[in-house]
Amino acid sequence: MADEIQTLKPLMAVLLPVTSIIVALIIPGCYAQAKKAVFILGAAAAFCIVASMLGEIQNGKTLYTDLFPAASQFGEYPRINLTFAVDRFGYYYALLSSFIWLATTLFPCLNIL
Numbered sequence: 001m002a003d004e005i006q007t008l009k010p011l012m013a014v015l016l017p018v019t020s021i022i023v024a025l026i027i028p029g030c031y032a033q034a035k036k037a038v039f040i041l042g043a044a045a046a047f048c049i050v051a052s053m054l055g056e057i058q059n060g061k062t063l064y065t066d067l068f069p070a071a072s073q074f075g076e077y078p079r080i081n082l083t084f085a086v087d088r089f090g091y092y093y094a095l096l097s098s099f100i101w102l103a104t105t106l107f108p109c110l111n112i113l
Contacts (some may be wrong), residue, residue, distance in 0.1 A: 002062045003062055004061065004063075005063050006065065007063050007065065008065055009053055009063055009086075010065045010085065011065040011084050013098075014084060016049065017043075020038055020041070020042025020045075021044075023038050023042075024038045024045040031106075036108075041110065043098070043101050043105040046102075047095075047102045050091070050098045051095065054095075057087075057088055058086060062087045063085070063086045064083055064084060065085075066079075066081070067082040068080055068082060070080060
């Protein structure tokens, strides 16, 4: 257990992109610039959250979020346990995918070509 750190960062890294997509879908179509801003802010925030895990990951730690930690058995029903965990390989995958999402979100906004 010394190699594991409980934090909300893995959960936030998963929920933030979903939240930004839902917010962008709620915004009416006539506000295209606001939709772009929501996508850019969501992608940048997701990348920053993933990048903030670098120190712990380089030290060999595993970051995890345990949902329903106080859940216990209720009668005959089994315990439901949902955990988001980030190890070294998962971190590099999340960092690469969040960077690509940020780059593909910014590319149409540049109007270079």
